[in-house]
Amino acid sequence: MTTATLKRPPAPGLPAAAVRKLRAVPLAPAVAAAVVLFFVVAALAPQLLTGRDPLVIDLANALQPPSVAHPFGTDQSGRDLYTRVIYGSRESLLIGLGATALATAIALVLGIASGLGGRLADGAISRGLEVLFAFPVLLLAMLFVTIYGPSVTTQIVAVGLGTAPGYARMIxxxxxxxxxxxxxEAAHALGHSRWTVLSQHVFPNAMRPLVAVITLGIGQSIVWASGLAFLGLGVAPPSPEWGALLDAGRMFITRAWWLEVMPGLAIVAIALAATSLGQFIQQKLEGAPS
Structure with missing residues (x-):
């Protein structure tokens, strides 16, 4: 006599395949994604994370250390530093995304022209990139901002121009x-047109690593832009951009350490999160175990 085995119905909720995929995600990329999501929300809807005004001055509470009322403390004008860091996410992420997009666009034009052009075009572009590589990114950015003046736009252009040669050489x-x-070569031998070979074989495979590099570049661009602002070449006060916060707080570093530490932690957090996500994406694209 045989007995039938009763199958337990699946529990309500997420499908089993989705649960397995979530469990397969390593901890570091998951935490990095959560950090990036937090700052994206801060940039798009800062009022969801704080109810204060980042520009309201309260001299009676100037330079207050971190507390329950002010988790990041207050600045020299009594403004809540947590609120200013949250609102500063918008400009900082805008600079990081804008500079990376500009650098990628320039690199695509130069890299593809150099890789697909003749020997003369490749030699001319390669020599030009080598000249740009002789100058540090920060030096090129400082030169551009000094000529055209500090603003969000000039920071985007300056950092984008400074980082474009590296992307171009990679492409x-x-x-x-x-x-x-x-x-x-097999596609050419089969008689496919030049445009078909480029669009279906060369471009998709050549651009695949660029996805991970762009993710890495966003965090790097934020760090470069913050460095410009720390040197006094960023957006003007009272902007809460993270580099501007570091620049404003360095005069009080011996009296109020939080003015440097808290914006600095935000910069480090987004840079590390973007780097971790970039590495995870690169491993997935290459088919390597993460």
């Missing part, structure tokens, strides 16, 4: 590697 190398690969 050039990828295009050259894919261009001379076996499957591209």
């Amino acid at each position: 050039r190398g990828q295009v050259l590697a894919v261009r001379h690969s076996g499957y591209v």
Whole structure:
């Protein structure tokens, strides 16, 4: 006599496949995604995270240390530092995203032109990139901001121009590697047109690593822009941009350590989170175990 085995119905909630995928995500990328999501919410809807005004001055509470009422303390004008860090997310992320987008656009044009052009075009572009590589990113950015004046726009352009040569060299190398690969040569041998080969084989495979690099570049751009602001070449006060907060707080560092530590932690947090996500994406694209 055989007995039938009763199958227990699946528990309500997420599908089993979705649960397995969530459990397969490593802890570091999950935490990084949560940090990035927090700052994205802070940039898009800061009123959800704080009910204070970042510009309201309260001299009676100037330079108050971190407390329950003011988790990050107050600045020299009595403004709540937590609120200013939250509202500063918008400008800082805007600079990071804008500079990375500009650098990527410039790098795509130069890298593809160098990788697909003839020997003359490749040589000219490569020599130009080598000249730009001779100057540090911060030096090029400082030169541009000094000429055109400090603002969010000039910071985006300055950091974008400074970081574009690195992206361009990477794209050039990828295009050259894919261009001379076996499957591209096979596509040519099968009679596919040049545009078909480029659009279906060269560009998709050459641009794949760029996804991870862009994610990494956002955090790096925020750090470069904060460095410009710390040197007095950023947006003018009373902007709560993180680099501007560091610049304003350095005069009081011996009396109010939180003015430097709290914005600095925000910069470190978003940079580390973007780097962790970039590495995770790169591992997934390469098919490596994470």
